[in-house]
Amino acid sequence: MISLYPLRFIPIYKERIWGGNKLKQVLKKNIQSDLIGESWEISDVDGDVSIVQNGAFKGQTLRDVLKKHQGALVGQKNYQKFGDAFPLLIKFIDAREDLSIQVHPDDALAQKRHQTFGKTEMWYVMQAEKNAKLIVGFEKSVNKDLYQKSLDNNTLTDILHFEPVDAGDTFFIKTGTIHAIGAGILLAEIQQTSDITYRVYDFNRKDKNGKTRELHTELALDAINYSGDKNFKLNYTKILNQPNQMVACPYFETRLIPVSGEVHLDLTAHDSFKIYLVVFGEVHFTGGFEEQHLKTGEVILIPAIQKSITLKGKKADVLEVYVPD
Numbered sequence: 001m002i003s004l005y006p007l008r009f010i011p012i013y014k015e016r017i018w019g020g021n022k023l024k025q026v027l028k029k030n031i032q033s034d035l036i037g038e039s040w041e042i043s044d045v046d047g048d049v050s051i052v053q054n055g056a057f058k059g060q061t062l063r064d065v066l067k068k069h070q071g072a073l074v075g076q077k078n079y080q081k082f083g084d085a086f087p088l089l090i091k092f093i094d095a096r097e098d099l100s101i102q103v104h105p106d107d108a109l110a111q112k113r114h115q116t117f118g119k120t121e122m123w124y125v126m127q128a129e130k131n132a133k134l135i136v137g138f139e140k141s142v143n144k145d146l147y148q149k150s151l152d153n154n155t156l157t158d159i160l161h162f163e164p165v166d167a168g169d170t171f172f173i174k175t176g177t178i179h180a181i182g183a184g185i186l187l188a189e190i191q192q193t194s195d196i197t198y199r200v201y202d203f204n205r206k207d208k209n210g211k212t213r214e215l216h217t218e219l220a221l222d223a224i225n226y227s228g229d230k231n232f233k234l235n236y237t238k239i240l241n242q243p244n245q246m247v248a249c250p251y252f253e254t255r256l257i258p259v260s261g262e263v264h265l266d267l268t269a270h271d272s273f274k275i276y277l278v279v280f281g282e283v284h285f286t287g288g289f290e291e292q293h294l295k296t297g298e299v300i301l302i303p304a305i306q307k308s309i310t311l312k313g314k315k316a317d318v319l320e321v322y323v324p325d
Contacts, residue, residue: 281316
């Protein structure tokens, strides 16, 4: 059997009505269209399973490698829990226009309705144009009746919370939180493996065929958290050459590593794969395998059996992601 090594994957590009050209121009993705809104970097979503682009597994799917190597790839506890399903979905998103206002169900509701996971997610803003904003939750607590009335009267945005953003801002979006990425934002998204989205409002826009997109008004009603909770923007340290905790939840943990020189990481503390997203600069990854050079907007999956790695870079920011024990 071929030994495991750090895996890189062919991005899966998604054309969206709100997509732009920053994935091509800023992240240097090999894209032709100017309407690509999402680049799925690591995915095990049915119909969109990532394909390995490097080494002996080149051309095989993530699912193929996982079935063969099981806990050695993802960690024994992860394999016991998730089996042959990879638990996280990693994306870069370019919003030329506002995304639809939407909500994601929690695990219980998603399992009941769709036999899948919920969609807890986080955003790391890589670039934001002047006056760019996110929609996250309600300005103050509401009830279903007020929400429905606002939806019917086309005044939903009047009761939502708009949050200004800058590069480096990080947001944790719990299931049930109504939200939308605003125009002019380029970000990295880390989430549970799920493509279940309930779209509740789409600014009455039409696609290239002159049709409005499907809304999921009724499905969303029981999925929404109607409180005015504002605990979504994260504060975190940015100490050089060490992991800085950002998100810690049952589904994933994320740490920011500002790299200047060399950073040696012991990976044995957690029985999990590690994913590294370069969100600024360039980084060389070494550790007993063929050296991997990643630039801004590139991602690598380190198998759970890898005991340590070294990151080298002059000035770079890296997100480290894993599933907690």
